[in-house]
Amino acid sequence: MTTSPRIAIVGGGPAGLMCARVLQGHGFQPAVYDADAAVDSRDPGGSLDLHADAGQIALEDAGLLDAFLALSRMEGQAKSRRDHHGTVLAEFTPAEGDEAAPEIDRGQLRSMLYEHLAPGTVHWGHKLVRATPLGDGTHRLEFANGASAEADLVIGADGVWSPVRRLLTDAVPQYFGVHFLDARFDDVDTRHPEVAAIVGEGHMFSTDGDGRAVIVQRNSNGVVRGHIAFRAELDWHVTAGVDLTDREAIRSHLLREFSEWSAVMRPLITGNDGDYVQRSFWALPAPLTWDHVPGVTLIGGAAHLMAPFGGHGTNLALLDGAELAHAIKKESSLDDAVARYESAMFPRSGELAVSSNTALKRFFATTSPDAPHLPPDHAREHQNYQTRAAEYRRRQAENEQ
Incomplete structure (x- = not known):
């Protein structure tokens, strides 16, 4: 795309900040709008692991993998399972050189992404209250502080109760x-x-x-x-x-x-x-898709809010942001870019959302004596992350040819 479309990203979490970072690397000038007063104005939660086949790919594309590795904790990949009496049932210690899923604090990740954006990219204190179609794919955004903006593409990275989602689907999160x-x-x-x-x-x-x-x-x-x-x-x-x-x-x-x-x-x-x-x-119905609407799409939890089992949410959010930005660069129109992005995002997120939601429901159901909850094989899981990362890069290289 050779023109400079007006791109508005609603939501300054990992998905929105990643999308803005990769877009800026491609020469675009997106605007990010977030309801928070500042990047560190609230507690963002605890620690998360970034997988080699998703979150780390996005960070590498954004030129931030080294910055992430400098903050992350390789030893944090260790896991143990105990019963309610304290008896150890299973343990996993990462092997030397295992970088399949290192841990980072959520606040550290958000700050790192924000600090690598051009000054003024993020407009803090902008809570979206209304997004109105104006025709030809453009939308008017109105914020609680009285500000407004118009955009050729609105990217909803606004999480659980996304106002942007309402432009695309009637689906709403359900309590688990x-x-x-x-x-x-x-x-x-x-x-x-x-x-x-x-x-x-x-x-x-x-x-x-x-x-x-x-x-x-x-x-x-x-x-x-x-x-x-x-x-x-x-x-x-x-x-x-x-x-x-x-x-x-x-x-x-x-x-x-x-x-x-x-x-x-x-x-x-x-x-x-x-x-x-x-x-x-809460989680959205899964798998969730929608019919294309010109000038709007969703990334991260706004698109595929799922149970936290498996740790896929933020990983998919980062990959969503990077892939959408790449598509905007590669395609000749915003409509084609959104179609390209959504065609890859729907099946990937749908499969993981179904499995994560099912796992949480089964886990918190009463366990019968003959159907114990078996701990996952974390060593195999880490191998799978690395294998899928290599496959992703291979496909990416083939598409570049």
């Missing part, structure tokens, strides 16, 4: 019936040695087989973050009479709910620093 209470442990090796010993260098997953789980993970700077997970209705705290602003009331409730868990595991549930953060899990 699972709640997480986020817990945080600071200066863990000194202040919480029992937690440090359980979590190790990476990630620890524990379940009682009755729909309750504790998932804890090393972050940077001596922090461990965890999720206390259980099946519940959205208003569980109302039914249970629990004040979500009262940390001790929540702890008392969790001690009752997790009463069968051993004393070894209870510090993960009740020993956290600071308040619990309530999260509920």
Whole structure:
């Protein structure tokens, strides 16, 4: 594409920032609009792993792989599985040189992407309230702060409750019936040695087989973050009479709910620093597709919000952003670029969304004695990431010829 289309990216998370970075590398000047006041104005969550066959490919395309590797934690790939009594059921330690899925804090990833954009690219404090088609594929964007903009292409990178999505589909996220209470442990090796010993260098997953789980993970700077997970209705705290602003009331409730868990595991549930953060899990219908609408498309969670099992969400979001930017460069029109991008994104994200959503539902269903939840083969999983990465690069090279 030789002209300079007006490209508006709604959402300054990993997907939107990656798309903007690759577009700028191709000579385009996109504008990113985000509701947050600044890149670090809210807690973005814990740690995530970037896979060799998705997130790392996007980072390499953006010229940021070395910057990512400098921040990431190879040792964070370690994983263990315990039962609710603390007995180790399975362990995985990454081999020397294994870079298939290193960990990085979400905040570090977002800041890294933002810092490698041209100054002024991201317009903070711009919450989209309305996107109106103007004809010929152009749209008018109106923001809560009174600002407005017009664009030849609107890219919805605006996550769970995406206003941009409404231009393409009536699909809305559905609640999975699972709640997480986020817990945080600071200066863990000194202040919480029992937690440090359980979590190790990476990630620890524990379940009682009755729909309750504790998932804890090393972050940077001596922090461990965890999720206390259980099946519940959205208003569980109302039914249970629990004040979500009262940390001790929540702890008392969790001690009752997790009463069968051993004393070894209870510090993960009740020993956290600071308040619990309530999260509920939602997903879009999968596989999700839509008919082409001129001048608009979706990337990341706005396109394929899925369960967190497998860690595919952010990886796909980064790859979406990079691939859409490449398509805009290669195709002669924005319509052709969007069609090229969506034709690859739909089957890839649909397959992973179905498998991730199914895995979460099965996991949090009551486990019968003859159908235990077997831990994944992480060594094979890492091999598969590397194999698929090589296949992706081979296809990419063939398409360039």
